Amino acid sequence: MTLSTMSKAVLTVALLAPLALVPAAEPPARGFPGRLPLTKPTDRPLSAAMQRAYDFWGIASLGSPRGVSQNDRMELYSNFRYSRLEGFDYSCNTSRRDPTKVLKIDGTYYVWYTHRKTEAPPSGTGKATDTIPSADWDLAEIWYATSNDGFAWQEQGVAVPRPPKPDYGWRSVTTPDVLVFKGKYYLYYKGQPIHSSDESPGLELVRAQGLAISEDPLGPFTKHPLNPVITSGHETCLFPWKGGIAAITSLDGPEKNTVQFAPDGVNFEIMSSIEMPPLAPGPFVADAFSDNEDGRGITWGLCHIPPPVDATAPGNWAENAHFTLARFDCDLSRDTHRSNFKSTYPGRYDEEAFFSSRAHLSGWLLNQVKKEQQQLDRNTILQQQ
């Protein structure tokens, strides 16, 4: 078959190009949509998308903000950039993950995190022993490290060791998250309810986040009656923002990759849609415990990053887990304006990202796709039937 035998419709796709590029009747200056009014127009109809731009996002969210341009939602919008850390050298079967908030005390930064150093890699629940972990966070304890600049760290050793067997918690001790808000201690935590009713064959595993509140930092913590308070995200990341609490959700659920805000710390609303947010972020929060209803936000913190997956190796995700700590930077702060982090165009991923081990189509998934494609792909309908 040659091009000349194709139908008019196919040729049209190719030939439309010059037409699409030559709106000769109108000079470019009058082209669509001309001039966007800063207030919602009342003299012309708007598409659903433009109504959302005025009513929900705020019209400033459509532009690449420069200088003073901000609105409530754009203040809680940011891009994220990542840096490797010094001082956390990898050695065999060592994992560091789930950093706490970073605190600064007398000019020195402190972070706590889940640390595992075992004689063997995670083996899955079936093969785990008292010294062989089931998963990356098994047989772990809490360590801490210090830094003068947030990039180079000195690992100080254990902060909270595992209790002796068979005391409760002997198997692993991992990192929590807590804030002080309205005179009480707010503990946000992840829940993994399993819904196995037959009425709902599809609802297999739900990750959501709950809130427990206490008068005392040592508890007892009472679960909030409105739980769950966040339906998306995989790990908690919360910080004081103005008079309420802001949250970064990543990785899971219909509202993943958003920044949310709850004036009351309970009822969270979506403020912005973000790209490639940090995993399990532990932000530097100077005012996490200040409880002054003037939360200033964050500009950086630590997070964890998984290693590449070896798609050719046997085993499952647990066996591939040796997480490392990294640093993220952003602009979710009321005290700075970093235009590069505020651009609504975060920049393209490159081939390193698209073909990274977890975004690349490979293994059994590639085989499934190739097999299904033969059944699925009908010829294009070139004439209306």
Added chain:
Amino acid sequence: MTLSTMSKAVLTVALLAPLALVPAAEPPARGFPGRLPLTKPTDRPLSAAMQRAYDFWGIASLGSPRGVSQNDRMELYSNFRYSRLEGFDYSCNTSRRDPTKVLKIDGTYYVWYTHRKTEAPPSGTGKATDTIPSADWDLAEIWYATSNDGFAWQEQGVAVPRPPKPDYGWRSVTTPDVLVFKGKYYLYYKGQPIHSSDESPGLELVRAQGLAISEDPLGPFTKHPLNPVITSGHETCLFPWKGGIAAITSLDGPEKNTVQFAPDGVNFEIMSSIEMPPLAPGPFVADAFSDNEDGRGITWGLCHIPPPVDATAPGNWAENAHFTLARFDCDLSRDTHRSNFKSTYPGRYDEEAFFSSRAHLSGWLLNQVKKEQQQLDRNTILQQQ
């Protein structure tokens, strides 16, 4: 300073760990949130997030769907995986980008794309000549390629050459997108209005998408009065879905990284939040021109990917542009159910992605961050003021 001199609040963060993990008073089966009802409960208050889960997303969107579990929004949710292509070998100063929809004719796949082969790399507008391009898409023409499986391609050569100078369009010919809908030809295109009023110092550059409709595939096309119809995304990607039109937005604007749907092809609503969608996707759409109000959706297509940025090299983004075509796979189809692509947990990015050239903090941005940090980072407030 040692741990023993820190305040109670700091210690609390570390010591809370065992408390958070030991809800001893309640067995795990009764833990939060227990059992999620499939219909919205009326006998208890719900958090704002749970109200959205029932009223907007649909409760099935909270679970990892298996088997039959779907709702309208989850049908237009997908993860994406990427593959390198055979047959598009890179040679110096050659770029391939912005693929059209893929068509299948008599069992063979066809794609058209913007192709540039010049004597020098893009140089920016100031240095461009009749033979040196200003940007990656300058001095380009439309080429096409064929394939039997969508992975291995044979480049066939030029389909739409540039007209001779000084005819309009001599400088470059690039790829458009068109659909047939309700008996007319729908041309979706990108606009880049610049709003330079002083009333709005921040609204610098807005990317949005417009719609033009014609009775005839060769035009004339009339711009729709409700333009812009999509406020986010950088390139258009639209396909028939049921009785309307679905769109993938990526890369730009407050609603980037979403799948949207317009029953009328004009008024688009957000259906799902997606992660790492393809750039400039050209999906395989068997029914792009069938106009039968029964759009089946898509499972794969071609997209383009930029090369890594060399942060140490002089120059700007235009000089780093030699795009390549790649393949994406997904499940935005009514004819298949690929559970791996439907998981609300797309999987973590790994260090290859987080430290890729465009996500890594480096160069002047790293210097800016380090400098600002010294002014921004106050000591953590450990006691309430």
